[in-house]
Amino acid sequence: MxxxxxxxxxxxxxxxxxxxxxxxxxxxSQRKALLFIYEGAESEGIPLTxxxxxxxxxxxxxxxxxxxxxxxxxxxxxxxRVKITGKPTPETFRGNISIEDLGIVNPxxxxxKRVKRVWACKAHSAQ
Numbered sequence: 033m034x035x036x037x038x039x040x041x042x043x044x045x046x047x048x049x050x051x052x053x054x055x056x057x058x059x060x061s062q063r064k065a066l067l068f069i070y071e072g073a074e075s076e077g078i079p080l081t082x083x084x085x086x087x088x089x090x091x092x093x094x095x096x097x098x099x100x101x102x103x104x105x106x107x108x109x110x111x112x113r114v115k116i117t118g119k120p121t122p123e124t125f126r127g128n129i130s131i132e133d134l135g136i137v138n139p140x141x142x143x144x145k146r147v148k149r150v151w152a153c154k155a156h157s158a159q
Contacts, residue, residue, distance in 0.1 A: 036125035036144035
């Protein structure tokens with residue numbers, strides 16, 4: 033997979049933040065993608081579908097979050113529509129991301145650098 037990232041760890045808090053995008057190798061007009069959203073810690077990849085539009089990709093799908101409400105400890109599900117548009121190169125992925133119901137409704141600029149592996153794999157391979 034091609035992995036692009038802007039993930040970073042805060043020197044002050046130690047929290048992990050940012051995005052990572054993993055794209056499978058091109059095979060026709062559609063590709064599979066995984067989006068990792070880091071909001072303080074590692075996360076599972078959100079499966080998305082990428083469709084080629086010339087040199088650009090349109091990546092979209094639904095992010096399903098399984099959450100727990102406190103103090104009742106009641107479980108609930110939240111869904112968010114995710115859409116990323118952008119252009120991958122061998123070194124970078126530049127584009128826009130929008131996530132409904134998460135405060136990223138207006139497309140936000142995304143500039144990710146090519147990396148060798150997703151954050152979780154980096155962290156575990158260093159141990």
